[in-house]
Amino acid sequence: xxxxxxxxxxxxxxxxxxxxxxxxxxxxxxxxxxxxxxxxxxxxxxxxxxxxxxxxxxxxxxxxxxxxxxxxxxxxxxxxxxxxxxxxxxxxxxxxxxxxxxxxxxxxxxxxxxxxxxxxxxxxxxxxxxxxxxxxxxxxxxxxxxxxxxxxxxxxxxxxxxxxxxxxxxxxxxxxxxxxxxxxxxxxxxxxxxxxxxxxxxxxxxxxxxxxxxxxxxxxxxxxxxxxxxxxxxxxxxxxxxxxxxxxxxxxxxxxxxxxxxxxxxxxxxxxxxxxxx
Amino acid sequence: xxxxxxxxxxxxxxxxxxxxxxxxxxxxxxxxxxxxxxxxxxxxxxxxxxxxxxxxxxxxxxxxxxxxxxxxxxxxxxxxxxxxxxxxxxxxxxxxxxxxxxxxxxxxxxxxxxxxxxxxxxxxxxxxxxxxxxxxxxxxxxxxxxxxxxxxxxxxxxxxxxxxxxxxxxxxxxxxxxxxxxxxxxxxxxxxxxxxxxxxxxxxxxxxxxxxxxxxxxxxxxxxxxxxxxxxxxxxxxxxxxxxxxxxxxxxxxxxxxxxxxxxxxxxxxxxxxxxxxxxxxxxxxxxxxxxxxxxxxxxxxxxxxxx
Numbered sequence: 001x002x003x004x005x006x007x008x009x010x011x012x013x014x015x016x017x018x019x020x021x022x023x024x025x026x027x028x029x030x031x032x033x034x035x036x037x038x039x040x041x042x043x044x045x046x047x048x049x050x051x052x053x054x055x056x057x058x059x060x061x062x063x064x065x066x067x068x069x070x071x072x073x074x075x076x077x078x079x080x081x082x083x084x085x086x087x088x089x090x091x092x093x094x095x096x097x098x099x100x101x102x103x104x105x106x107x108x109x110x111x112x113x114x115x116x117x118x119x120x121x122x123x124x125x126x127x128x129x130x131x132x133x134x135x136x137x138x139x140x141x142x143x144x145x146x147x148x149x150x151x152x153x154x155x156x157x158x159x160x161x162x163x164x165x166x167x168x169x170x171x172x173x174x175x176x177x178x179x180x181x182x183x184x185x186x187x188x189x190x191x192x193x194x195x196x197x198x199x200x201x202x203x204x205x206x207x208x209x210x211x212x213x214x215x216x217x218x219x220x221x222x223x224x225x226x227x228x229x230x231x232x233x234x235x236x237x238x239x240x241x242x243x244x245x246x247x248x249x250x251x252x253x254x255x256x257x258x259x260x261x262x263x264x265x266x267x268x269x270x271x272x273x274x275x276x277x278x
Numbered sequence: 279x280x281x282x283x284x285x286x287x288x289x290x291x292x293x294x295x296x297x298x299x300x301x302x303x304x305x306x307x308x309x310x311x312x313x314x315x316x317x318x319x320x321x322x323x324x325x326x327x328x329x330x331x332x333x334x335x336x337x338x339x340x341x342x343x344x345x346x347x348x349x350x351x352x353x354x355x356x357x358x359x360x361x362x363x364x365x366x367x368x369x370x371x372x373x374x375x376x377x378x379x380x381x382x383x384x385x386x387x388x389x390x391x392x393x394x395x396x397x398x399x400x401x402x403x404x405x406x407x408x409x410x411x412x413x414x415x416x417x418x419x420x421x422x423x424x425x426x427x428x429x430x431x432x433x434x435x436x437x438x439x440x441x442x443x444x445x446x447x448x449x450x451x452x453x454x455x456x457x458x459x460x461x462x463x464x465x466x467x468x469x470x471x472x473x474x475x476x477x478x479x480x481x482x483x484x485x486x487x488x489x490x491x492x493x494x495x496x497x498x499x500x501x502x503x504x505x506x507x508x509x510x511x512x513x514x515x516x517x518x519x520x521x522x523x524x525x526x527x528x529x530x531x532x533x534x535x536x537x538x539x540x541x542x543x544x545x546x547x548x549x550x551x552x553x554x555x556x557x558x559x560x561x562x563x564x565x566x567x568x569x570x571x572x573x574x575x576x577x578x579x580x581x582x583x584x585x586x
Contacts, residue, residue: 066340113368121339125363131329132364135336142318143340162360165329172324 015221019049022088023250024277025097026081031270033100035109039260041081043185043218043245044073044152048085050224051150060090063117069147070136072121074129075154075183076110083107083116091118127160129153130180134170137178137238148231150179156188159197164209171210176235179228180211183218185247187258206240218243251276279434279471280308280377282413286420287345288312291319296341297424300334302327302348304377309347327357334372335364343371343424349383350376350392350433354399361429366404371427374399375434379409379470380521380550382436384561388554391564392433396469397526399431400499406452407499409433409528411473412442415496418450426452435471442473442494455502461489464579465509468519469495469528475565476519478572483579490579501531507539514586516545517579521570524549546582548575 022045030038052058056069073082080100087094092106099105106115110124121132133151140147157163170178184202186193193199206213212234216223224243231239247261248254251273265273284299288311291297299312303325313320323330327348334344346353353376354361365372376395383390400407406428410416416434423430443456450456455467459480468476473494480490491513493505509516516536518529529547536542550568565571569578 122363122367125359127328128332128360128363131332131360132336132339134329135333136339137336138321138333139337139340139342162328162332165326166332169324169326169329169333 015049015053018053018088019045019221020250020277022049022081022084024274025084027251027265027270027273027277029084029097029100030080031265032098033102034264035080035101036262036264037077037080037109038263038265039187039248039254039257040075040078040154040183040185042248042250042254044078044183045081045249046219046221047152047181047183047224047243048081050221050228052085052089054225055228056150057147060118063091067145067147070120070133070149072123072129072133072149072151073111074123074133074151075126075157076123078154078183079109079111082111086116086118089118092116126154126157127162130163130166130170133178133180134166134173134175137170137175138173140177141173141175148177148179150181152181152183154188155182155184155186155193155199158182158199159188167206167209167211170238174236175238178238179231180238180240182240182242183245184242185245187247187256187261189261191258203242206242210237212237212239213242214239215242215244218245219249279410279413279416279439280437282416283375283420283432283434284308284312286417288315290421290424291316294343294424295319296343298337298342298344300330300344300346302330302346302352304348327352328360331357331360331372331374332364335360335368335370338365338370338372339368343427345373345375347375347377349378349390350395351389354395354431358398361399362402365429366402369404370429373423373430373432375432377434377436379433379435380472381561381564382471384559384564387558391555393521393523393550394526395431395433396498396520396522396528397530400526400531402429404429405499406430406497407433408452408497409470410496411468411470411494412439414441414443414445414448415450415494418448419452419496422450422452433470439471440474442477450496453497453500453502455505456494456496457491457505458494459490459492461491462513463488463490464515464517464583465491465493465513466517466519467493467495467509467528467532469498470521472519472521472570475570475572475575479519479575479579482572482576486580488583495528498528498531501535503535506532506535510536510539510541510543514543515579515582516543517548517575518545519548519570519575521550521565523552525552544582544586546578548578
C-alpha cells in the first residue's frame with residue numbers, strides 16, 4: 001500500500017524560489033548559531049529541494065510510516081540545509097531552526113535520528129550512511145516492499161573504505177531500490193579532491209561495481225528530478241547520480257572555496273549573502 | 279558453543295521471520311543448516327565487516343533482529359565505530375557474535391586472539407556484553423538476547439566446551455550471575471570460557487577443606503552488583519578469572535562495581551597478560567603460560583587467603 005503524500009504547500013511549487021529560501025534561511029541560521037559547514041550545506045540544497053518537494057514519498061505527519069521512502073544524509077556535516085528543508089516540509093516548526101546547535105536543542109551540528117523527526121539515521125562520521133541505506137534497501141527488497149532508499153554521500157566520503165564496501169555489496173545484491181547521490185563539489189575538508197585523493201575516473205568506478213550511473217548538474221532541478229525518475233526503470237541494480245555541484249553554491253564569496261567548509265559568517269557576510277539570495 | 283548458538287538461533291528464527299543471521303564469510307561446518315534452511319533470513323556479507331555491521335543496523339531499522347557472526351577481532355575491532363554509531367547510538371537490536379573468545383584460536387596467532395574485546399565493547403553506551411561459560415548459558419543467552427531487542431555483544435568460545443550446569447536446575451537471566459557453588463571461604467567469579475577452569479579450581483579448594491563460592495558472571499555489562507555486594511559482605515577474598523587482558527575486562531568491571539561499596543575485600547585478578555603472544559601455541563599452552571589453570575589459580579588463592 002502506498003503511503004499518502006502530504007499536500008505540498010503552495011509556496012513550495014516554485015522550486016527555484018524554494019531553494020533560494022532554503023539557502024537564505026540556512027545562512028541566517030548558521031550566522032545566528034555562529035556555526036560553520038555552510039559550503040557543504042549549500043551544495044546540496046537543490047538536491048534536497050527536489051527530493052523533499054518532488055520525489056520522496058513521505059508524510060511529515062507520520063514520519064515513521066513503514067512504507068515511507070527513506071532518506072539518509074550520509075555527509076552529516078551538511079545538515080543545516082537539511083534542517084531547513086525538513087522544517088519547510090512540515091516535520092517540525094520553522095521557529096525551532098533558531099535553536100540550531102544551542103544547548104538542549106534537537107538540532108546538533110550533525111543530525112540525530114534520536115532527536116528530530118524526519119532524520120532517518122544519525123550521521124557525522126563519514127562512510128556510514130550508504131551501509132545503513134543498503135541494509136534498509138535489502139530489507140525492502142526481500143520483504144517485497146516498494147519504498148526507496150536515497151542516500152547523499154559527499155565526494156570526500158568516497159575516500160572511506162566502508163563506502164566502497166557498500167558500493168560493492170549493493171551492486172552484488174542488485175538493490176534496485178537504492179539510490180546514491182554523490183554531492184561532487186570537488187572540494188573535501190582540507191583541499192580539492194583532485195589533489196587530496198583523486199576519485200577519477202569516478203563514473204567508471206561505479207559502473208565497474210555494477211551500478212547504473214547518471215551524471216547531472218546538481219543545481220538544475222529538472223535534471224535532478226529526471227535522473228531520479230530514471231532510477232525507477234532500473235529495478236535490478238542500484239543507481240548512482242553523480243551530481244556535479246559547487247561548494248557554497250548561491251553566495252558568490254562562498255562558491256568553490258575550501259575556506260567555507262569551515263568559516264562562520266560575520267554580520268557583513270550575512271548582509272551580502274542575503275542581498276544575493278533575494 | 280558456536281554449534282549451540284546456531285542451533286538455538288535457527289529454532290527461534292524458524293518461528294520468527296524477523297530474525298536474521300549475517301556472516302562475514304565465516305562459519306564453515308557451522309552455519310550451513312541456517313543458510314540452507316532459512317535463506318531469506320541469512321546473508322553472507324562477504325569479508326567486509328564495516329559494511330556488514332552497517333547493513334545489520336539498516337536491517338534493524340526496519341524491524342529485524344540481526345545477529346552478526348565472525349571471529350572476535352573481525353566482528354569487533356575491525357568495525358568498532360560502526361558498532362558504536364550504527365548499532366549502539368541508534369539502540370538497535372543487533373547482536374555482534376564473536377567466536378573464538380580469549381586464546382580459542384591459539385595457534386592461529388595474535389591476529390586471531392580475542393583478549394581486549396570485553397574491554398572495548400563494555401565501553402560502549404547501550405551495549406550489553408554477554409560471555410557465556412558453557413553451552414547451556416549460550417542457549418539461555420541467545421533466547422534472552424532475542425527478547426531484549428537491544429545492542430548486544432555475545433562472546434563465544436569455539437567448539438566442544440562441556441556442559442557445566444545441571445540442565446534440570448538451570449535458569450538464565452541476563453544481568454544475573456549464577457551461583458554454582460555456595461560457600462564463604464572465598465568468591466571466585468568467572469566469565470566466558472574460563473568457567474570450567476574456575477570450577478575446577480574451586481573443586482581443588484574444596485579438597486583443601488575450603489568452601490569456595492563460585493559465580494558464573496555471564497553478563498559482564500550490566501554486571502550483577504547485588505551478587506557482588508553480597509560476595510563482598512560475606513567472603514574475605516574476591517577472585518576474578520578471565521581469558522582477557524587485565525585492563526577493562528571482568529576484573530575491572532568487578533572492581534568498578536565494588537569501588538563504591540562499603541566493605542571491599544581484596545581482589546585477585548587472574549587474567550591473560552597485557553601483551554601479544556610472543557610465540558606459537560595452543561589455547562592450552564597460552565592458558566598455562568598465563569597461569570590460567572586450576573592448580574595455579576587454586577594455589578594463588580590459598581596463598582592470598584593465608585596472607586589476609
